[in-house]
Amino acid sequence: MKARLFYGRAGRFGVQLEGEEALRHVQIKGKRLQGVDEYNPLAPGDWVELDKDLLIIRRIERTNALQRFNWKQNKPQTFCANIDLVFCVLASKSPEFHVRFLDRLLIAAEEGGVEPVIVINKIDEGIEHLSEYLALYQNLGYTLVLASALHGDGLEQLRALAKDKLVGLWGASGVGKSTLLNALEPNIQQETAAVNRKWNRGNHTTNFATFLPKSNGGYWVDTPGMRDFTPFVPSQEELVLAMPEIQELAHHCPFSNCQHLDEQECAVKDGVEQGTIALTRYQSYVKVLEESTSYRKKW
Ligand SMILES: Nc1nc2c(ncn2[C@@H]2O[C@H](COP(=O)(O)OP(=O)(O)OP(=O)(O)O)[C@@H](O)[C@H]2O)c(=O)[nH]1
Ligand SMILES: [Zn+2]
Structure with missing residues (x-):
């Protein structure tokens, strides 16, 4: 069965x-x-x-699966599996917008095979300071939604993207995931709360993702707010595949096993110098590679 x-x-x-x-x-x-x-x-x-x-x-x-590396147990940890889409939720100003945190979510989504949508919430607090980043991620081909759970901006677009799908929601603690869910589903709040209580039975509820029925078909998969986040990436090659613009230039590196770090000649590093790869994205690559190299030794 x-x-x-x-x-x-x-x-x-x-x-x-x-x-x-x-x-x-x-x-x-x-x-x-x-x-x-x-x-x-x-x-x-x-x-x-x-x-x-x-x-x-x-x-x-x-x-597919959304995973991270769990440093306490030295093992990959799965938030949820077999979903259709993940909303990577960030706040425009508070908590502070960290572009490298966004990269971590995107890398994990790409690595896990889940299509990501970037959702910037709390745009009522201002969005102008992010225009450079908005252009960057749009140029990379990511769908980007500007939202305000408080004022209703972006909600229709999010509902339309999510229709009939199993949609994960994840992001740092305090970016407004719960507020967003309540705004997206004003009618099922009560029911949802009751079902959650029944399933989760009180404490430790935040360790696992929760399924919530969607009014236009499918489910929301709510995940606990994170403080830090280490994407689980099993190899350097996989990391390259999770970053589209790095993948594109990596083909042109003279050495097929180029790590894009200290090599004398490297198309990826040239790309960073020429501005075809954003410096912040390259920094994310280096950091995630460093981390994954260190946990692969332990695992
Ligand atoms: N200005 C503004 N504040 C918002 C918006 N959405 C949520 N907030 C506020 O941000 C705070 C955090 O919201 P939550 O919905 O609890 O955040 P969360 O992502 O669920 O946080 P965790 O439960 O820690 O994962 C609350 O005080 C909300 O009222 C928004 O669109 N605009
Ligand atoms: Zn290279």
């Missing part, structure tokens, strides 16, 4: 069997899911196979 996992904590998982509406609470057969060395082998959005006793025997292969 196939089921979709909506929620999991302390070894109990809320799943919806194919063709059923209600959630059932199930467990993994045996203690651990075999062959998966991850912080949380199962994440909201996963499809799983159950045996006749309704025990989880297998995670069905993911189409």
Whole structure:
């Protein structure tokens, strides 16, 4: 039997069997899911196979996943899997807009195979100071929505992008994800709160993503606000693939194994000098590469 996992904590998982509406609470057969060395082998959005006793025997292969590296456990951690789109939410001014944090979210989304949409919330606090960055990400081909959860700007556009989809929401703590969700779904607030209480049972609720039904089809997948964030990138080559403009120039590096760091001749570094690659993007590349090199040694 196939089921979709909506929620999991302390070894109990809320799943919806194919063709059923209600959630059932199930467990993994045996203690651990075999062959998966991850912080949380199962994440909201996963499809799983159950045996006749309704025990989880297998995670069905993911189409994509939003992950980070968890330094405490030295393992990749999955927020959610098999989703259609992720809204990377930042605030225009408070908390301060950190462009390298945006790169980290975009790298993780690209790496995980999830299409990102950049959402800048709180534009009522001003947006002019970001015009250079807005142009940068638009030129890179990313969809960008300017929003104000308080004043309603951008909400229609977000609803339209999300229609019938499973849409993840993530971003730093305080950027306004909850406010945005409430503004996007004014009618299901009460219901949602009740369902959350039932699924999450009080404490430690913020460790996992939560599914919330969308009024125009599909689900929102709300994730806990983050303070810092390390994208999980298994190799340098994968990192290059997660940054479109670096990938494009990397083809022209004379050495096929170029790391784009200290090499004498490097098309990527030339690109940074000539301005075809933004310095902040290159800095993000270097930093994420450094970090991933260090955790790959531990993992
Ligand atoms: N000016 C302005 N303030 C906003 C807007 N959206 C949210 N806020 C405020 O920003 C603060 C944080 O909002 P939350 O919705 O709690 O942020 P969050 O991203 O859910 O934070 P976490 O729960 O920590 O993940 C609150 O005081 C909101 O009222 C907006 O569009 N404009
Ligand atoms: Zn190079």
